[in-house]
Amino acid sequence: MNDNQTTESSFPASLRPALQALVAEAGADAAESKELAAASEDELITAAMVKEGLELVGVNLEIDAAYQVWSKISLNLQAGWLNGPRDAADALIAVQGLCQDIADGADYAGFSGKG
Numbered sequence: 080m081n082d083n084q085t086t087e088s089s090f091p092a093s094l095r096p097a098l099q100a101l102v103a104e105a106g107a108d109a110a111e112s113k114e115l116a117a118a119s120e121d122e123l124i125t126a127a128m129v130k131e132g133l134e135l136v137g138v139n140l141e142i143d144a145a146y147q148v149w150s151k152i153s154l155n156l157q158a159g160w161l162n163g164p165r166d167a168a169d170a171l172i173a174v175q176g177l178c179q180d181i182a183d184g185a186d187y188a189g190f191s192g193k194g
Contacts, residue, residue, distance in 0.1 A: 090136040090175065096173070097181035100190060102138055105147035114150070115143040123147050125163030125170075132164070132171035150176050155188040 090098065109115070123142075130145035140148075148159070152173045153161045164170040180186035187193050 087160065090171075094175060094178040097178040097190070098136075099139065101151065101174070101178060101181065101188075102133075102140060102144070104189075105151065106144045108147040109141065109143035111129075112143070115146050117145060118146060118168055119169060122146065122149075122160065125178035128164050128167050128170040129174065132169075132174060133169055135167060137172060147175060151188040155180055155186050157187055 083117045115123075115126070123146075126142050126146035126149060130140060130142055131148050133145065133148070135142060149158070149163075149170075153159065155177050161173075164173060177186060177188060181188070184191040185193070
């Protein structure tokens, strides 16, 4: 295995509950949202990278839920919509950062009540 590859076991176990909560909420938001239909090409590319990044750690979700994950990452950093990640690994780093903030109760994405 290439040392640069991320695997399911490389996502910190301590952040798995936050990741599960994030994925569950993103899926629920996606079911109620029509945002993906109006998304720009850049936003669709970003959502695809988030989807691919999460697949690296064993999380499979639909593209509309991946779009909502990036939306929550953007919200957490108090941005309208962040410029997309460079690649799937970069997207996964951003997801892990949000999960760390959720676990610490320091997020602005709605999990800790700050946002």
